[in-house]
Amino acid sequence: MSDMNPAVALPGGARATLRRNFWRGVWRVLKRKPSRMAGAIIVLGFAFMGVFGPLLYPDQLPRDDNALYAPPSWAHPFGTDFEGTDVLALVVTGAQYVLLTGLVTAVITIVLGTGVGLFAGFRRGRWDSVLMRITDMKLTIPGLPLLLVLSTIWKFSSAWEMGLVLGLLGWGGVARAVRSQTLSLRERGFIEAARGLGLSTTHIIGRELLPSMAPFIAMNMLIAVTGAVYAQVGLFFLGVLPFEANNWGVMLNLAVFGGGALTTTAALPYLMAPLLAILLLTLGIVLVVDAMDEIFNPRLREE
């Protein structure tokens, strides 16, 4: 059994077959445990909510002054908030900001982290030690306090800005992991073998190294999405950022510190709705990561 990646110098046709087999493998792994299917459906459901959620409701959500903090009912499955707005509608429309931030963060985290990690692992030597020193330092600065302190001068008003900041703060872990992956591929003679075949550096990185790390990177990307979702919802929840747009963190803040959800039951549904959304998203992503683990880790697959 060889640890080498099968992608080394495969002709195009073989690559296509590999891809087809891959998707068939994905399907098989999903089918084997119903929980994984559920995970995939949950994640797809949230993606749908993020893209189309705001289109389902009018720009200005209707208020009902006669039903402030209304208990759950058919019309309002999670009750209403302090203004009489439907909580479910708030969760659905708030998803866009939350998920968009998560996506932007994940992309930045992955691109920066992979870039730095690959570069450090590939070049080794001085570049490596300098980059890793910086990464270590970055990992030592407490992220959340730093975000709080930064919030005094920067308001992160759009989802893009928020994602940018979180991404810039979050690439350290991925860089470390990618670097050690690169080094271990290198140790196995992977890079030298490719060099020996006369392949260029871009080719080695682009066609050989990256594909062999793709599963690992994809998994980290999903994890980065959850991390970003937690971080920004948390920031809004703490109430240090101005409430520009409707999102889950704002809802949590208003429910706890405005509605007193930790002392009276009236605001409890208002609190629970965004919490459930976060829990469901976490569950979905955990299940999908579990499935990916099996797809990409042949050792687990064989049992």
Added chain:
Amino acid sequence: MAVSVETSAETPVEPMPESAPKTAPGVRVGGLSVVYKTPAGELPAIAGIDLELRPGTITGVVGESGSGKSTLALSLLNAVQPPGRIAAGSVEIDGLGDVVGLRGEELRKARGRHIGYVFQAAQNSLNPLKTVGKQLLDLGRSHGVSDLRALVREAKELLGRMGLDGARVLDSHQHELSGGMRQRVGIMLALVLNAHLVVLDEPTTALDMITQATILRIIREVHEERGLTTMVITHDLGVVAEVADRLAVMYGGRVVEQGPTHEVLATPRHPYTRGLLGAIPRLVGDIDEARALPGRPPTLGTVPREGCVFRERCALRMDVCETVEPPTVADGPRLVACHAVEAGGAVREESA
């Protein structure tokens, strides 16, 4: 091997029965089969092995990786690791009885006390966090040794016997010892409880040539001094030629040929043994004479289910080899399992 959470209640250790053999025990392996559980069902790693270790001899077991030799070695301690299990057969050891039937505490006490096991030197067979001396004491306590001072004295003596500074070694951690030193520590731990059956698994693999020679000399000397029955597992024919009185050649989970070492090496009968010897390049002589066997050794999944396991690579293949497993047939002091050999000395002429 699974270790359960509950730390076994300290059963009072009865003084070891003095029936512990003071002399070299004989070992008779009979019809031994070990299977491994895989997604494709239970596959045999070794099948129907008959082998005798005569008291006071060194038996070498040679085979390529995957031939089942390590499984055989572990079977002698009834220590086949899951997902493997001993499916059939017996391992009779003088003074112990059938090891395959031993369970729990009985089995644990037999290990170390009656049977010493020496790991490959490159493997880390010592707890990295404890000094050798502390692990020696753990070993003593495990086997109810009452006089631990005497145990330490004995250990120092053994280490000194093997050319090491006993006191210093006992005070060292694993990482402070070289491969050759570790191997000698392993031999010491296998012998210090006075075990008279010793199994060495690849004792010189991954050691440099000089250390290899030293370890082999030590094995031979200690074996004679203490009157042991020794089994040496190796893939290296040179090692066997150096130390073993008797030799068993394994292939595909079977012993295909066994007999006195010098005889087997001088006039190999089984085509696999012949191939194995032919594959060794000599320092003196034509490199072209060193001929590798064609093909590859079988793995668990590719061992033929019926017929001779070696037929795919065999130059003397006959029709009967496809369907009938060759019986082991005595040929003088030697046992060979080959249809061609059985059919009559055609071997010599045909393989030019």
Added chain:
Amino acid sequence: MTVIARRLAGHLARGLVMVLVVTSISFVIIRNIPGDPIAARYEKLIEQGMSPEQAERATAVLYGFMPKGNLWQQYLDYMSGLFRLDLGESLMTPGAQVTDVLFEATKWTVLPVLVGTLLSFLIGIMMGVYAAIKRSGRLGDILAVSGSLLHGIPQYVLALLLGALFTTLIPILPSGGTADIMFEPGFNLGYIGSLIEHAALPVLTYALASYGGWILAMKSSVVTVLGDDFILAAELRGMKRSIVFRYIARNAILPLFTILALSLGLLFGGAIFIERIFNYPGLGLMLIDSITNRDFALMGGAFLLITIAIIVANIVADMLYTVIDPRVRSGEEAGR
């Protein structure tokens, strides 16, 4: 010994750089606050009738440096103040030194964090061993899955759920503060009981939030060690099960001590959510209050202290490793 000294020196050097980075961030932020509150404060004091010198001094006390002159001078003033452990005065509690305010708050962070983390560490590693040994069984599966779920849920979600459960739905625990005001602080039964009652939810949240991580870490560590050669070797030498178990446990727990020390450091920063939710007056709440109240001296101080906690934790973790792992002690590279 020299190995330890060298490692310690390296850590201290890196720690110093970190402190410089963090304090510089604080300085830059204080200088760049929208609307220049320093200048505004200064002008306000002048309007209130102070002389320019008086106003300057009063402002300096609040921000840690003179708001005048060139930027480098201000920076140096700020830094030299820090190294004299003079962080200025807090705006929120007039007249109080920032260092004293921080010290008071640290007390309320350290105790619950320590108790909660140690609790979850002990339970987590025991469950982790069990999950590793029974890894092919149903119970092991359940332990591992519950571990990854708990590990995956963010701390504040856990805190909110526990809060909603125990203060709103089944109101058996107080929802905030450190103790009821009806009790006289001191060593009396009522006060201590009230302290414990109030700390229950924060401690429980810390414990549950980190418990999952311990299970997962210990499980994978035990599984790794179980596959190590020396465990099989010990069994083949006929070592007692209790001794083999000790070999496994000690080797498996080793890398976790490092994580333990690190996580204690990180929890200083992570306490923010829990302290905010349960209104517990520790460092985290202090940091948030200082930000919402624009108390920048206090903010800079809290940020610095949280960072120092992490640096110290790093050093402790590394030293711990050096002490318990003989391989590092003798100068070899750590890890297998």
